[in-house]
Amino acid sequence: MSGDFLVAKAHPKPSAPKLIDWKNRAYSLTCDDVVDKPVRVTLRNGKGVAKGSILGGGYDRWEVEVQRTAQGRLSRLGNVTAVLFYCSPQPSNFFMQELRVYRTDDGSEIGRTPTFDVQELAPQYQPKSLTIKDRLLAADLRFYGPQDSHADGPSILRHVTWTWEDGRFVPHGADGESEDRGRVDLNRQHMTVNGMGPLELGMSRDEAAKAIGAPIPGREGRRICTDFSVEGGPEGLLLRFESDRLVAIYVHRPATTISTLSGIHIDSTRDDVLNTYPGEITSTIPEYGGEELIFAPAAPEFAGKVIRFGMNNGVVDTFIAGESDWAVFAPSCGGPE
Numbered sequence: 230m231s232g233d234f235l236v237a238k239a240h241p242k243p244s245a246p247k248l249i250d251w252k253n254r255a256y257s258l259t260c261d262d263v264v265d266k267p268v269r270v271t272l273r274n275g276k277g278v279a280k281g282s283i284l285g286g287g288y289d290r291w292e293v294e295v296q297r298t299a300q301g302r303l304s305r306l307g308n309v310t311a312v313l314f315y316c317s318p319q320p321s322n323f324f325m326q327e328l329r330v331y332r333t334d335d336g337s338e339i340g341r342t343p344t345f346d347v348q349e350l351a352p353q354y355q356p357k358s359l360t361i362k363d364r365l366l367a368a369d370l371r372f373y374g375p376q377d378s379h380a381d382g383p384s385i386l387r388h389v390t391w392t393w394e395d396g397r398f399v400p401h402g403a404d405g406e407s408e409d410r411g412r413v414d415l416n417r418q419h420m421t422v423n424g425m426g427p428l429e430l431g432m433s434r435d436e437a438a439k440a441i442g443a444p445i446p447g448r449e450g451r452r453i454c455t456d457f458s459v460e461g462g463p464e465g466l467l468l469r470f471e472s473d474r475l476v477a478i479y480v481h482r483p484a485t486t487i488s489t490l491s492g493i494h495i496d497s498t499r500d501d502v503l504n505t506y507p508g509e510i511t512s513t514i515p516e517y518g519g520e521e522l523i524f525a526p527a528a529p530e531f532a533g534k535v536i537r538f539g540m541n542n543g544v545v546d547t548f549i550a551g552e553s554d555w556a557v558f559a560p561s562c563g564g565p566e
């Protein structure tokens with residue numbers, strides 16, 4: 230018997246961790262605290278049904294599905310998988326969501342994020358935003374405001390993170406008490422020559438990210454300026470930085486709901502632009518064709534700042550606002566690295 234065999238026998242190679250199929254397994258859920266004691270439900274292809282008198286509230290079943298999974302490393306926990314569940318008690322016309330975290334290697338549960346203590350209806354997770362990044366569990370949620378209805382849905386978008394502290398997940402950014410702790414819904418902000426909502430020309434990227442409560446990922450590219458997207462959108466909105474300084478904000482399709490303070494947006498007509506800014510519009514024909522309408526406010530405090538509208542077949546196809554040297558369409562800036 231060889232020495233190599235004896236060594237191998239004494240020190241067997243560790244087996245590879247089993248691969249967990251997160252859409253085909255059994256879970257214990259409360260349907261976001263519809264019941265106190267978790268109910269076991271088996272999912273197949275990401276969907277399942279729980280039945281029985283243990284469901285509470287007079288419901289005869291829960292319809293459950295996995296909306297999203299995210300994997301990464303969390304401080305103090307290591308490699309984990311977060312699973313966002315959709316749960317609709319029946320009969321009813323509402324649904325709940327429940328976020329639970331498991332160890333990626335063996336599938337054992339670590340814990341769940343706590344139910345939000347709100348006076349209104351429970352907030353709604355935006356499934357595509359769920360991530361584990363920079364050792365933080367994070368997601369965007371829409372919270373109900375006092376004027377929101379169940380039919381129209383929640384309107385207050387916040388970026389929430391969770392850390393593992395003293396054996397439980399602790400949320401950050403959910404209370405919205407201060408502007409820098411809640412995510413700003415940029416779809417509802419208006420563009421001006423000075424910026425957009427809390428975004429102001431001249432901000433650094435860190436300052437801009439803090440102002441809107443959302444990351445602006447990537448590194449500045451090799452071109453003289455870089456167009457950054459905001460993590461979680463809106464899609465079609467770009468923030469233009471030069472040497473870590475916000476110099477312009479660029480809007481293109483599909484961001485058709487974002488408008489200037491005066492109401493001009495993608496698909497506004499040429500007459501709309503001319504009538505909105507009478508006497509302050511200059512028309513130019515760029516080398517690449519088409520037409521550009523340039524709004525340059527006459528007031529001295531706005532000197533050197535413009536909103537440039539790119540026209541296509543008589544309607545606004547894109548627009549950019551900011552410092553006149555940077556609020557241009559061509560040559561374009563590069564994307565982040």
